[in-house]
Amino acid sequence: MAAQHSLPKDQNWAKAAANRVRLPIMIPIPAGEFLMGTSDEDIKRLQVKESDWAYEWYDNDLFDAEQPQHVVWLEAFEIAQYPVTNMEYHLFIQDTGYRLPKGWNGFRYPLEQALHPIVGVSKLDAMAYIEWLNRLTGCNYRLPTEAEWERAARGDDGRIYPWGNTFDPWRCNTAESAKKGTTPVGSYSPGGDSPCGAADMVGNVWEWTSTIYMPYPYDPADGREEQRTDERYVIRGGAWYYTRKLARCSAREGMAATHSSPLIGFRLARSI
Numbered sequence: 001m002a003a004q005h006s007l008p009k010d011q012n013w014a015k016a017a018a019n020r021v022r023l024p025i026m027i028p029i030p031a032g033e034f035l036m037g038t039s040d041e042d043i044k045r046l047q048v049k050e051s052d053w054a055y056e057w058y059d060n061d062l063f064d065a066e067q068p069q070h071v072v073w074l075e076a077f078e079i080a081q082y083p084v085t086n087m088e089y090h091l092f093i094q095d096t097g098y099r100l101p102k103g104w105n106g107f108r109y110p111l112e113q114a115l116h117p118i119v120g121v122s123k124l125d126a127m128a129y130i131e132w133l134n135r136l137t138g139c140n141y142r143l144p145t146e147a148e149w150e151r152a153a154r155g156d157d158g159r160i161y162p163w164g165n166t167f168d169p170w171r172c173n174t175a176e177s178a179k180k181g182t183t184p185v186g187s188y189s190p191g192g193d194s195p196c197g198a199a200d201m202v203g204n205v206w207e208w209t210s211t212i213y214m215p216y217p218y219d220p221a222d223g224r225e226e227q228r229t230d231e232r233y234v235i236r237g238g239a240w241y242y243t244r245k246l247a248r249c250s251a252r253e254g255m256a257a258t259h260s261s262p263l264i265g266f267r268l269a270r271s272i
Contacts (some may be wrong), residue, residue: 020091021136026078027152027196031143033073034151035158035168037216038066038250041158047164066250067221070217071118072147076272079144082199083117083187083207083267084129092129098225101125104259115184117200117265123208123257129144133268145225146211146234147218147250153202153236154249155195162194162201167244170259172203175243182240188235202247205265213254229257239263 024100026271043063057063076103086109092098093107100107102120110225121129123143130141144152153162172194173183186199194201212224213232232254239245241263245251255264 005009006101011064011105014212021133022088023137023139024084024088024141025081026268026270027081027198028078028272029074029076029148029152029196029236031074031076033071034154034156035069036072036147036150036218036250037069038063038248039069039158042069042158042250045160045165050244053243057245065252066216069250072151072218073149074220077144078270078272079148079149079196080199080268081197083205083265084126085185086118087114089121089129091116092132097134098125098128098132102151113182114179115186116122116182117185117205119182119205119262120260121265122260123255123266124229125260128209130268139270141268141270143208143210143266145220146209146236147220148269149201149207149209149236152196152198153194157195159195160250161190161194162198162249163192167247168192169244172238172247173240174203174238174247174248175241177203177240179240200237202237202249204240204241205237206263207237208264208266209234209236213252231257233257235264 043054043058047058089101093100101118126143128240130143133139134141159165163171171188173179173188182204189199193199208223210227211234212223212226213234214222235253235255238251
């Protein structure tokens with residue numbers, strides 16, 4: 001596990017570093033209800049349109065982790081338009097000496113991937129980045145909860161994909177796109193954007209959330225929003241390596257907070 005790094009006491013240094021930080025574009029999401037999870041009707045729709053995998057998933061109870069679909073109320077919050085990029089994370093490493101993500105050569109990312117999402121970072125790494133950014137800027141960024149992530153991805157109408165109920169390989173970076181790696185954030189905008197305008201909510205990279213991987217229904221008061229190092233946390237969105245079956249707004253997986261992968265990154269959220 002990476003050590004936590006505090007900012008130097010030199011306030012002039014801190015001010016100079018803060019001036020180099022490009023604050024993320026944040027999208028406001030109003031308070032309200034939304035449908036979380038996968039309904040039986042969603043499964044039937046997938047079986048009709050995507051029978052090559054949906055019947056097998058149903059027969060093997062793989063939809064169970066996404067059920068039952070239920071109504072969740074959320075307070076207003078903000079979600080970042082894009083995942084955190086290599087260029088943004090690199091400044092964090094320069095200023096703190098934090099450990100390098102897996103996959104970087106030397107002390108930086110490949111130059112042509114400046115605007116690709118950062119990968120190879122654990123949830124603990126993501127939280128260290130957020131702590132650093134908050135200390136520099138005075139902003140209260142955090143990881144989104146699992147519910148906030150899904151609300152930002154699908155809106156309040158229960159759609160299967162950010163753009164609707166039918167998969168389209170031209171709207172996201174999945175195995176069907178045959179990119180064989182990450183793409184610059186926003187490459188599929190605006191066609192692949194969610195109803196609120198967030199880009200890359202499915203495909204490209206999985207994204208860490210602040211939520212422990214537990215069965216539904218989602219209840220933020222049942223302990224799933226506790227921040228621990230010995231739990232599995234929800235990742236959302238699928239990735240370039242995986243097919244469309246995981247590029248759904250309600251698809252969810254759980255990974256150890258210490259786990260890092262070339263398929264997992266993160267984006268920021270903030271309470272209003």
